[in-house]
Amino acid sequence: MDLYEHQARQLFEEHGIVVPRAEVTDSPERAREIARALGGRAVVKAQVKTGGRGKAGGVRLAADPAEAEQAARRILGMDIKGHRVGAVMVAEPCDIEWEFYVSYVLDRASGGFLAVASAEGGTEIEEVAARRPEAVARIPVDPATGVHTATAVRIADAAGLPPQTVDTLVRLWKVLVREDALLVEVNPLVRTVEGRIVALDGKVTLDDNALFRQARWGQEHPAIPDSPEARARAKGLNYVKLDGEVGVIGNGAGLVMSTLDVVAGCGARPADFLDIGGGASARVMADGLSVVLSDPDVKSVLVNVFGGITACDAVADGIVRALDEVRLTKPLVVRLAGNNAARGRALLDARAHPLVEQATTMDGAARRAARLATAAPAPGHAG
């Protein structure tokens, strides 16, 4: 889960990293008051979980409180790369002498964390990294020891950062470890004309697996309350909405991803990713089916289950149960293989629903579901 900039700022501050004075608000009038309290001049920054805010007009410098209010009015409600701006952070401006880039990031290749640092921070850091990789230092961190002063000195040296940044590097590592973060990034970390080291902007990505011991931030809420995604989350299902017309339900992330690809290969587009997981019960299957059927874009549904741990008769039982709970208005193609598949197929045969058909292979099932979706009459034309 990504944090908002103001949440990252708060974490940095709690760990003793110097950050600009700032407050968050969703009201332009309040933005004016905050700017006044900060001394008049202020930076008004959109709070969205995406990059490229500045280029999209989501960051404005205000010369006085009235301008801060105006800026907030313009930024609030903006759409930045599909993210609606619901709040702005009003911060004191800094007179920047030098911009750095520092981060700790998970490196999957080595199975550990890397310190990444550059004396050429700012919005162009990705171009710097692409054009002149030697300007970006990448130093593996030993997980057994972490980052203490000696390591931080090595990182600063390698990147050409002034020794003043060492303290920030050590504290930033503490943020990473204590918060169970996968990424902590400060860009830019600046030296002001007064010689202070300040974390001007930050990004923190937390590990969803660690939520059990990091309850503070809570679960992320889906953007649209009454969507299939919100319903899936409420039922604890692993669901991702896509923009096609074939609803897909399967067991195991790999098999479901593969099923989406096979559907696409048949000339249709998958409407979702829904993994009912290993050992899924009839209840989970019924919940999954009701979520997928609630998506108005879905024209046919493909259930692809390979019973390893999952018992196919439990899956079939879930489908039969769902048929009793929700009125099926879209064709359903079911492919069951593996553990208890024969019993599962027999259960579905016995239910003999006119809109439910079975297929024996994954490719055959996908072809059939794709054909049903693309041949289905448009809504309103039925009957």
Added chain:
Amino acid sequence: MAIYLTKESKVLVQGMTGAEGMKHTRRMLAAGTDVVGGVNPRKAGGTVDFDGRTVPVFGSVREGVERTGADVTVVFVPPAFAKAAVVEAADAGIGLAVVITEGIPVHDAVALTAHARAEGTRVIGPNCPGLITPGQSNAGIIPPDITKPGRIGLVSKSGTLTYQLMYELRDLGFSTCVGIGGDPVVGTSHIDCLTAFQDDPDTDLIILIGEIGGDAEERAAAHIREHVTKPVVGYIAGFTAPEGRTMGHAGAIVSGSSGTARAKKEALEAAGVRVGSTPTETARHVLDLLRGAAQDDARAGARA
């Protein structure tokens, strides 16, 4: 021979007395695995009966190793305790720790794999189905009755795709199938398994299953080009996955232009790997290659 796991392997189960541990220990025993004990400090000294086979419960991994000579552990303990469980196993000198547990925090995964590496313990997983050497031993939750012993080696990030391929090629059979897990940090990589299969005299062909996220498949492709002479057939899942969304597995995410299925497929093909567009086509590539090899052998035999 096979890799990592044979009928000689003596297997401990950490978390055996929990619901999942009980269920899968029963299955492992039925598949012929030599399960020599469970570990649970609160039930030390007791035994558990599995369909007539009595399995002792030890207070610690070290005690289990000393009493039984165990060299493999299968870990079913909850996420919050998994790091401690693997560290304990590594410190007790266990050679192979198979971590089934899903949802282990990444910082714990980093720490436990680093510790195990330093102690010389191979970790498979976390968040994986384990590994099976059909007809010999099964360490984890892979259903043992899908396939039979054979000469294909398989390494995969995905459990159910592993089962699907085992099923498609059930008439040929497998030497060892390894589910390495789909988390961002895992103890055993595709490359580790490729190396082991290349050196295994009982493996003729290797199937590599990957999915979006990271660059493990690209690195595997570079390794294949340099070091693998046995035929390799690949499959990659996630061509239709949208950017920036996690697809079930914590590690299955396309970030910007990196981690895409297309890049992985192209890297593998450039290394001479045949990559199937569906699991079924992947199985067909395997059949074609083995049939071709059989014909070559026959021709060589006819000439001799």
